[in-house]
Amino acid sequence: MGQGHRIILASGSPRRKELLGRICREFEVIVSDCEEAVAGTVPEEVTKELSRQKAEAVAKNIPDAIIIGADTVVSVDGEILGKPKDRAEAYDMLKRLSGRTHQVSTGVTLVRTGENGDMDYRYSFAETTLVRVCCLAEEEIHAYLDTDEPYDKAGAYGIQGMFGRHIPGIEGDYNTVVGLPVCRLYQELKKLQVI
Numbered sequence: 001m002g003q004g005h006r007i008i009l010a011s012g013s014p015r016r017k018e019l020l021g022r023i024c025r026e027f028e029v030i031v032s033d034c035e036e037a038v039a040g041t042v043p044e045e046v047t048k049e050l051s052r053q054k055a056e057a058v059a060k061n062i063p064d065a066i067i068i069g070a071d072t073v074v075s076v077d078g079e080i081l082g083k084p085k086d087r088a089e090a091y092d093m094l095k096r097l098s099g100r101t102h103q104v105s106t107g108v109t110l111v112r113t114g115e116n117g118d119m120d121y122r123y124s125f126a127e128t129t130l131v132r133v134c135c136l137a138e139e140e141i142h143a144y145l146d147t148d149e150p151y152d153k154a155g156a157y158g159i160q161g162m163f164g165r166h167i168p169g170i171e172g173d174y175n176t177v178v179g180l181p182v183c184r185l186y187q188e189l190k191k192l193q194v195i
Contacts, residue, residue, distance in 0.1 A: 006065040010058040019180040043075040044126035047107025055109040063117040069109040074155025076102040090156035099135035127181040129172030
């Protein structure tokens, strides 16, 4: 690492932790406790705003660090699908995605803090990947809903898990769908000379 900065992931997601491990050998995880609030409806802008809130909430008390915030949303027909509240909502989401192409956007914010803890650098970006889903039979939807996978993920599915068998193709970065656009983040961290 260059310039003595710690790298901190402001997310408790095990998937993001694994993906960041492909870029950095050493980093810390400090989960943001911010109340997420956003007024926008454009998926990429929403993810950038939420990632910024997470990164800045963690950055407040930490000097000499690069804080990485991230947020992922699934959208279809211009509507953002968040994490389902229950089985019925997860079912509705999967029915909407069945047999269609939808978008998955991940926003990332990098915040650098100086010696005194001031945020002297902020940069946000978003990447979007198109994801195709096969036509799902009712029994396939219910079998997936019987697993633990749908309930902590935007759009009620995880591409890296059992739902992957229903995805014939994507256009864009697979890692963006999982939750962290590894290549783009690596390039941005290189610009900051911290890796």
